Amino acid sequence: MxxxxxxxxxxxxxxxxxxxxxxxxxxxxxxxxxxVQAVLRWxxxxxxxxxxxxAGTGVSGGAHATAGCIVLSLERMNRILELNPLDExxxxxxxxxxxxxxxxxxxxxxxxxPDPASYRISxxxxxxxxxxxxxxxxxxxxxxxxxxALDVVLADGTLIRxxxxxxxxxxxxxxxxxxxxxxxTLGIVVGITVRxxxxxxxxxxxxxxxxxxxTAASGVLAVGTARVQPAIMELLDGATLAALDAxxxxxxxxxxxxxxxxxxxxxGAAAEADVVREVLAGLGGTVSTEGSVEAERLVDxxxxxxxxxLAEQLRVGEDVAVxxxxxxxxxxxLERMAAAHRVGLRVVAHAGDGNLHPTFWVGTxxxxxxxxxxxxxxxxIAVALSLGGTITGExxxxxxxxxxxxxxxQEEVLVLQRRLKSLFDPAGILNPGKxxxxx
Amino acid sequence: MxxxxxxxxxxxxxxxxxxxxxxxxxxxxxxxxxxVQAVLRWxxxxxxxxxxxxAGTGVSGGAHATAGCIVLSLERMNRILELNPLDExxxxxxxxxxxxxxxxxxxxxxxxxPDPASYRISxxxxxxxxxxxxxxxxxxxxxxxxxxALDVVLADGTLIRxxxxxxxxxxxxxxxxxxxxxxxTLGIVVGITVRxxxxxxxxxxxxxxxxxxxTAASGVLAVGTARVQPAIMELLDGATLAALDAxxxxxxxxxxxxxxxxxxxxxGAAAEADVVREVLAGLGGTVSTEGSVEAERLVDxxxxxxxxxLAEQLRVGEDVAVxxxxxxxxxxxLERMAAAHRVGLRVVAHAGDGNLHPTFWVGTxxxxxxxxxxxxxxxxIAVALSLGGTITGExxxxxxxxxxxxxxxQEEVLVLQRRLKSLFDPAGILNPGKxxxxx
Numbered sequence: 001m002x003x004x005x006x007x008x009x010x011x012x013x014x015x016x017x018x019x020x021x022x023x024x025x026x027x028x029x030x031x032x033x034x035x036v037q038a039v040l041r042w043x044x045x046x047x048x049x050x051x052x053x054x055a056g057t058g059v060s061g062g063a064h065a066t067a068g069c070i071v072l073s074l075e076r077m078n079r080i081l082e083l084n085p086l087d088e089x090x091x092x093x094x095x096x097x098x099x100x101x102x103x104x105x106x107x108x109x110x111x112x113x114p115d116p117a118s119y120r121i122s123x124x125x126x127x128x129x130x131x132x133x134x135x136x137x138x139x140x141x142x143x144x145x146x147x148x149a150l151d152v153v154l155a156d157g158t159l160i161r162x163x164x165x166x167x168x169x170x171x172x173x174x175x176x177x178x179x180x181x182x183x184x185t186l187g188i189v190v191g192i193t194v195r196x197x198x199x200x201x202x203x204x205x206x207x208x209x210x211x212x213x214x215t216a217a218s219g220v221l222a223v224g225t226a227r228v229q230p231a232i233m234e235l236l237d238g239a240t241l242a243a244l245d246a247x248x249x250x251x252x253x254x255x256x257x258x259x260x261x262x263x264x265x266x267x268g269a270a271a272e273a274d275v276v277r278e279v280l281a282g283l284g285g286t287v288s289t290e291g292s293v294e295a296e297r298l299v300d301x302x303x304x305x306x307x308x309x310l311a312e313q314l315r316v317g318e319d320v321a322v323x324x325x326x327x328x329x330x331x332x333x334l335e336r337m338a339a340a341h342r343v344g345l346r347v348v349a350h351a352g353d354g355n356l357h358p359t360f361w362v363g364t365x366x367x368x369x370x371x372x373x374x375x376x377x378x379x380x381i382a383v384a385l386s387l388g389g390t391i392t393g394e395x396x397x398x399x400x401x402x403x404x405x406x407x408x409x410q411e412e413v414l415v416l417q418r419r420l421k422s423l424f425d426p427a428g429i430l431n432p433g434k435x436x437x438x439x
Numbered sequence: 440m441x442x443x444x445x446x447x448x449x450x451x452x453x454x455x456x457x458x459x460x461x462x463x464x465x466x467x468x469x470x471x472x473x474x475v476q477a478v479l480r481w482x483x484x485x486x487x488x489x490x491x492x493x494a495g496t497g498v499s500g501g502a503h504a505t506a507g508c509i510v511l512s513l514e515r516m517n518r519i520l521e522l523n524p525l526d527e528x529x530x531x532x533x534x535x536x537x538x539x540x541x542x543x544x545x546x547x548x549x550x551x552x553p554d555p556a557s558y559r560i561s562x563x564x565x566x567x568x569x570x571x572x573x574x575x576x577x578x579x580x581x582x583x584x585x586x587x588a589l590d591v592v593l594a595d596g597t598l599i600r601x602x603x604x605x606x607x608x609x610x611x612x613x614x615x616x617x618x619x620x621x622x623x624t625l626g627i628v629v630g631i632t633v634r635x636x637x638x639x640x641x642x643x644x645x646x647x648x649x650x651x652x653x654t655a656a657s658g659v660l661a662v663g664t665a666r667v668q669p670a671i672m673e674l675l676d677g678a679t680l681a682a683l684d685a686x687x688x689x690x691x692x693x694x695x696x697x698x699x700x701x702x703x704x705x706x707g708a709a710a711e712a713d714v715v716r717e718v719l720a721g722l723g724g725t726v727s728t729e730g731s732v733e734a735e736r737l738v739d740x741x742x743x744x745x746x747x748x749l750a751e752q753l754r755v756g757e758d759v760a761v762x763x764x765x766x767x768x769x770x771x772x773l774e775r776m777a778a779a780h781r782v783g784l785r786v787v788a789h790a791g792d793g794n795l796h797p798t799f800w801v802g803t804x805x806x807x808x809x810x811x812x813x814x815x816x817x818x819x820i821a822v823a824l825s826l827g828g829t830i831t832g833e834x835x836x837x838x839x840x841x842x843x844x845x846x847x848x849q850e851e852v853l854v855l856q857r858r859l860k861s862l863f864d865p866a867g868i869l870n871p872g873k874x875x876x877x878x
Contacts (some may be wrong), residue, residue, distance in 0.1 A: 086764035177616030268707025325525035
């Protein structure tokens, strides 16, 4: 336990926007399940709020401290307890870093599929807490689709095991799904049994530059019509290309106003890549040739393209998802909003599953910048919802998106969720003020 | 509504074993959401139990009538409300038959992946209620993995919408997952938004006969080690082959004591099939050649291999799942049990995901047959659990498996589930006596 000022400050917030800054009373590092149980028993007795935290890489403020809370860090519970290549199953503690699990799995020709952009630093526990997505989701699913079973410490310190070790299992209600994505508000995940998948025997990467975003987006749909299922299908707009150029000295923006990055994998990777290149060239794309090293480098750049920005900018990255056919229209709407509210805009999208990360920004020196930024954000959410979308595809609601949830979900659903929260956490000590509004 | 004797008898049970026969007071066919709401409002006011039912093809007794209940049939709510090929999404009423949705999707080069053996007659609503599996699960996931959003009528008649239309979405707790597989005990699903997937451009089918089950099971693991992900990987034991021979006049049993049926699909189908043939031949399998028409016919036979049996037999089909590495040992245990309890045994397995369907039988004329059958069943469940397995991979708990659930799940988990049931259905009118014990 540490109650020093610098540590309390270091654990006050994750990487999400802070609406209501608070420092924890103390930071506690759990070393095992019994420690977590002891903390929760104590917290229940004293009515102390507990904010669980992995690596603190979340971007919705799900791990922000709240007034009077303690932060319970699980980063030191970082052992891979089992990796069984025949069962294609691994059992890990919550503090295991996503990339470390993947490295261990790769030794057996396996992978852990969910790959949030933060995979090099984020923990499996945090990935479970937010039901994290990533680049490979369109083909391999999100975190929930790879979680078989959970060990969870409930608010009163009781340890339970949900789910099963087998790939299939329908005994009882789906508690595993209920805890996954619940952002530490229903219980603390202290053990995770995941399904691994075969590491693809081959991957092929294609980069295609287009004159504009609508044409690139039509490429996304055309690849689908050709019945190709890419592992990765990323769309970057012209402003993102310009930002990459500024950061890396490249000259991407000169080659088009939109870039589609596609990776196929498995035994059919080369055949799928051939079809993708033909389809995209037919739409007027400038398509990389087979085995392009540059295309692979661009995917790597893309994985790290959201964080970049200038110190003198206020910026907010969004995480909406829309039905795939609405991609083109939604990007056009975003551009209209940016102009109307006089804010900067760049867009990257996991286009294969309609999940967009628009970033809006204003100069910090500009008067009224924050208000214009907020207005643009609010409108971007409203329009995504009007198109049949969601306020969060993969980042979670956390603290930051609470205000938008009632625009997506009807009051009757919010009532049910509050009652679920009360059922699991009657005293409201687990990560209060996160995930669902009004508790 | 129909209260006639023959109709009440026809809707008294699904295809699962009957432990506690009861006929409903009446059968009501809903024609739309408002009708379902009206029934539930009336049932809430009068305290009448409501058993929702699709095609009645379940095999765990999840749709068995209970004393004093009405059966609410959703089979006439059978419209495909929307099929959007660009979004790869369909919206259906619960009574749509799985095969009908697949036929409609195929016109657009798409499929609805979950394929329970009953797909030609079972409904999507029933598939959702049981979180149904099928043959293609190892590659494409179970029903839950294809359900994006649900329209649900709660016990008091309130209509809610869970989930989202997009492939990704993490807003709020996972109510969609909670209702999926809840067997009509938490609410009545009246609308389902599903994700479709690309219809594979090609499929390749391989049949491999082996001298015994252990060698065939080692083939399952060897295919995995070669990093091939088949769409279908079915294991049939010698007794199943003999049963098929008796039913169809074939001569399969003479060719081996175990058959592995594997289907690869997609752009890599042929390359994967080449690897599979090489791997299985290397283990001593007698492997079908490329493009074998017989192999395809055998997959078709397999889809219909469980129901066969003689009228003078008492038999029960099981549905356990074990970790894949335990397949061999578990089948050996099953054979030992069958001998010890003097019951017949045949085994088919969705071997790719460790989901086995052993069938035990005795002659009806034998004294004490039912007792021996029950003893074998109980032991088969206990051993599956001891190997890290589950009592139900894909059929659901229903009424029939209630007695085994406490052997799999700890009391604290059962308590949580009872409290969830009370939260959604405080008066206990929704399919009482199903899915979780003690409510």
